[in-house]
Amino acid sequence: SAVISQKPSRDICQRGTSLTIQCQVDSQVTMMFWYRQQPGQSLTLIATANQGSEATYESGFVIDKFPISRPNLTFSTLTVSNMSPEDSSIYLCSVEGLVGLEYNEQFFGPGTRLTVL
């Protein structure tokens, strides 16, 4: 499996501001994803981070609100823009497909706990 780190691990932000979350993997991976887990809810996929091209967003999520970058095979960022209290969630990065190996499982980072006041 891969070692996945996220920064920051938690943050408390004011309404209307933006926060960028970083995800770093210790190995090259083909697929990187961003999920959200709202309080008491399941994990919901926000988007697939594509290297060198625009992310692929799931229904209900848009690029203006959640811009994503993926400059290489080991790093991605998710920005939560113009935050409101409804954005308070745990944001999770996940990866799949270590380059050179075949995997069907996704491995998750530790998550970023965001609270918006």
Place this chain on the structure above:
Amino acid sequence: DQQVKQNSPSLSVQEGRISILNCDYTNSMFDYFLWYKKYPAEGPTFLISISSIKDKNEDGRFTVFLNKSAKHLSLHIVPSQPGDSAVYFCAARPQGAQKLVFGQGTRLTINP
């Protein structure tokens, strides 16, 4: 539209006994299923998976059973240990896609 459902929000089991966690799905296009365990303040940890061409997969104390006709899968943990206390998520992958669809989770508590 909840395509993956875990109808039991919580389960309490005596240490040493068997824990059975259940998951139902509605989309017949799911072809791969996974179980994750999540501790507070940590990301989900992959436990075990099963392809739709199989009906059972075993890894140590963990066994996953898949009943395609009933669109049902279950995770058996035997014997249950205190360290197994966590939230367990069932997830499913649609055929041809990389995305995972998660259930709501079941909080398992193992009592000494």
